[in-house]
Amino acid sequence: TQLLEQSPQFLSIQEGENLTVYCNSSSVFSSLQWYRQEPGEGPVLLVTVVTGGEVKKLKRLTFQFGDARKDSSLHITAAQPGDTGLYLCAVTQGGSEKLVFGKGTKLTVNP
Amino acid sequence: ETGVTQTPRHLVMGMTNKKSLKCEQHLGHNAMYWYKQSAKKPLELMFVYNFKEQTENNSVPSRFSPECPNSSHLFLHLHTLQPEDSALYLCASSQDRADPGRAGELFFGEGSRLTVL
Numbered sequence: 154t155q156l157l158e159q160s161p162q163f164l165s166i167q168e169g170e171n172l173t174v175y176c177n178s179s180s181v182f183s184s185l186q187w188y189r190q191e192p193g194e195g196p197v198l199l200v201t202v203v204t205g206g207e208v209k210k211l212k213r214l215t216f217q218f219g220d221a222r223k224d225s226s227l228h229i230t231a232a233q234p235g236d237t238g239l240y241l242c243a244v245t246q247g248g249s250e251k252l253v254f255g256k257g258t259k260l261t262v263n264p
Numbered sequence: 265e266t267g268v269t270q271t272p273r274h275l276v277m278g279m280t281n282k283k284s285l286k287c288e289q290h291l292g293h294n295a296m297y298w299y300k301q302s303a304k305k306p307l308e309l310m311f312v313y314n315f316k317e318q319t320e321n322n323s324v325p326s327r328f329s330p331e332c333p334n335s336s337h338l339f340l341h342l343h344t345l346q347p348e349d350s351a352l353y354l355c356a357s358s359q360d361r362a363d364p365g366r367a368g369e370l371f372f373g374e375g376s377r378l379t380v381l
Contacts, residue, residue: 195266195354195372252370254307
């Protein structure tokens with residue numbers, strides 16, 4: 154059983170469309186991070202959320218942490234080909250500093 | 265450029281070979297990590313080093329042997345690997361964190377793509 158479930162697993166859309174990807178669990182987390190991994194590169198941190206209900210915006214990306222700190226969503230407005238990549242969520246639990254990653258959502262934005 | 269450099273970027277080896285992966289970080293961080301990324305699996309933490317001391321070994325087989333001579337360099341020595349060890353091996357670094365239970369930012373290298381024949 155995976156600690157984190159990311160959905161959808163794959164997503165292919167046209168440039169200009171909006172999309173939302175999800176990171177869900179039945180466990181409560183101390184903090185949650187979103188990373189983006191472009192083809193041939195390592196993951197790069199996009200955001201860290203720590204407070205239930207928190208919403209953070211990064212240009213066209215909007216991140217939300219669930220009120221109960223068990224889930225998160227990432228919404229992209231007007232997607233661009235440069236948004237193509239693997240979107241990974243990662244969490245810490247309790248007093249642990251160890252990051253646990255989900256399998257990711259592979260996003261392809263077609264021109 | 266994330267400040268974490270991995271070499272080689274690609275490696276093909278036989279099951280009887282001995283090879284090493286190298287990671288160097290130029291960020292002044294104190295913690296370094298090895299992760300394994302396989303298709304259809306989450307990123308798997310293998311080893312963690314803090315101030316050159318190993319603080320985590322995530323039940324990794326002994327055919328993977330890490331070495332951390334200083335806070336800037338991390339190696340992964342490979343010997344008698346199996347084909348199922350083929351994967352992308354990612355090195356990462358991070359600063360010490362003041363708040364327990366809150367992960368700091370991991371800075372990843374570009375990875376070493378390993379193929380075991």
